[in-house]
Amino acid sequence: MASTPPLPPIARRAAGDDPYAWLQERDTDAVLDYLKAENAYQEAQLADQAELREQLFEEIKGRIRETDLSLASPWGPWLYYTRTTAGDEYARHYRCPRPADDSPTVDEQHEQLLLDPNVLAEGGFLSLGAFSISPDQQRLAYSLDTNGEETYRLYIKELSSGAITELPFEQCDGSMTWANDSQTLFFGELDDTHRPWKLYRHRLGSDIAEPVFEETDGRFFLHCYRASSERQLILLLNSKTTSEAWVLDAETPLGDFTCLAPRVEDHEYYPDHGQLEGQWTWFIRSNQAGINFALYQAADTGQVPGREQWQTLIEHRQDSMLEGVTLNARAYSLSLREGGLPIIEVHPQGAAAYRVQLPDAAYSLYISDSLEFDNPRIRLRYEALNRPAQVRQLSLADGAQVVLKETPVLGPFNADDYLSQRLWATAADGTQVPISLVQRRDTVGTATPLYLYGYGAYGESLDPWFSHARLSLLERGVAFAIAHVRGGGELGEAWYRAGKQEHKANTFSDFIACAEHLIEQQLTSPAQLVISGGSAGGLLIGAVLNQRPELFRAAIAEVPFVDVLNTMLDPDLPLTVTEYDEWGNPQEADVYARIKSYAPYENVSAQAYPAMLVIAGYNDSRVQYWEAAKWVAKLRATRTDDHLLLLKTELGAGHGGMSGRYQGLRDVALEYGFVFKVLELV
CATH class of the missing domain: 3.40.50.1820 (Alpha/Beta hydrolase fold, catalytic domain)
Structure with missing residues (x-):
């Protein structure tokens, strides 16, 4: 005799305008049942x-290479990379000495395991927030969410000894930003609505953190990051329509952040710090001249430049959205969007600008790795609906491209079989x-x-x-x-x-x-x-x-x-x-x-x-x-x-x-x- 198919659960209807509001009573037996x-x-x-x-x-x-190595990124004397292993849920993080020929070839005999999320997860949920190596490359700052609530615990690992310290702070947003002394960390705190609203400064070896900034407007999120030049720290406060940035010299982390331009409703601007024609310069992407954004520059004279000192570098374009700017000592690269497609436009120092050429009519493209600030190359990630992701190395000076890695598809696969x-x-x-x-x-x-x-x-x-x-x-x-x-x-x-x-x-x-x-x-x-x-x-x-x-x-x-x-x-x-x-x-x-x-x-x-x-x-x-x-x-x-x-x-x-x-x-x-x-x- 065939079994009776199960009946769907019918939720209790309560009185009132919202009869199912009782389902918002988290952790009660009725809701969980x-x-x-x-x-x-x-x-x-x-x-x-x-x-x-x-x-x-x-x-x-079966189509995925379960044991695989990411493309290694150089930084100083090291190459940093991840490795996935068959059967493991998460990639492990490693580094090895950088080869003398400056290739991305990994030296497995001398590699150092930095972090193994498989051990940390213990079979449960795990999300890695920050993974940040200190400027002197002696320590790793990382943060973990173990239940999916996006509230993180903060940790410091001494890479020479493997010793791990959990920092005694609650309600953290997961961000961890180093100052250049490799002793000072900045991190964000969440408010009761899960909004990053406070920035703290912590000195290694202490159990306290000093509040640095508090954002009281509930529309604004707070985020701290290192500038491309590695010489400045940037504190960005932004809502969906307005932003404000404060900056601090990364060499003087105990100083005060200075406002770059006070917030004005509906003015969005996003600063970075790099070089232009060999001079240290502020770059600011702003919508003050139009909704598609323009790019401005202001010389770094040691003083934070006021908005009146911003000079137009790339004018606002009616048919082109300026989505982002990537800085390098050799060039600045614009991430544009035209006709529904992403475009990379490179402006090399002392040479004519050019656009990256690509083979497909519809695709995804973005700068995946700007590498070190003073590097003649950057890396692009490129893929299409029928083309597996490629990491392409771009020579900034002449636009030459080399495919360094293509995500493999195991078994029978031919991109041309798909239109x-x-x-x-x-x-x-x-x-x-x-x-x-x-x-x-x-x-x-x-x-x-x-x-x-x-x-x-x-x-x-x-x-x-x-x-x-x-x-x-x-x-x-x-x-x-x-x-x-x-x-x-x-x-x-x-x-x-x-x-x-x-x-x-x-x-x-x-x-x-x-x-x-x-x-x-x-x-x-x-x-x-x-x-x-x-x-x-x-x-x-x-x-x-x-x-x-x-x-x-x-x-x-x-x-x-x-x-x-x-x-x-x-x-x-x-x-x-x-x-x-x-x-x-x-x-x-x-x-x-x-x-x-x-x-x-x-x-x-x-x-x-x-x-x-x-x-x-x-x-x-x-x-x-x-x-x-x-x-x-x-x-x-x-x-x-x-x-x-x-x-x-x-x-x-x-x-x-x-x-x-x-x-x-x-x-x-x-x-x-x-x-x-x-x-x-x-």
């Missing part, structure tokens, strides 16, 4: 996939929205299952990236696409602003337009279309499911920001106040109405929804676990369909999910198994 019941239901519903999930796990793992394309959908207001698409060449010309991913917030750019795991989709005939919707940064600052605050609805309509375009072009069909997004991308998924559920067969939402209205109404929650610049403050009546009009939790209605898999992290400090739990509870009580609706809460993880690399692969296998089940591909 409900989350565990949902986990058990999810496991039971996917129990028939146990063999497939194991097959997927082994398949994905990578850039498509354009037309949004409701006529805006052209880019889509990046990859599929197996032998599926071109037919409607295929398609996995569509989106994010669309904070100005973040989803540049096309390669994935070993994704090959398991592509090989089963599933195409993969990224919708580069407004709210992201793919087409510059204006693209971001057109998808935030009062324009947030564009993010959702853009995604729907991308889905409709893929269907109209007969690349897929509603019965074959799966959508996915995480965090703010989970908000996107929740919103479009309420608006157009019939367009999709299935949806995956990871740590989804779906209870956005209630979260933004609670200033005591982590991140809420600083998020006002992104979403608005719902204490204002018009903002309240606007957010309520699209908030996924509020807008669940009595209609048929596609199959859904929702993932949450119980220790997530960015998107609280209850957002997903409340959303699923309301969906269960309201929807009119009987499609799969599954909630998995990682009870020992945070915003990024489980921390180990094999644990991460098993999470992917679970999601892909869900996709194949719903699409009836297995």
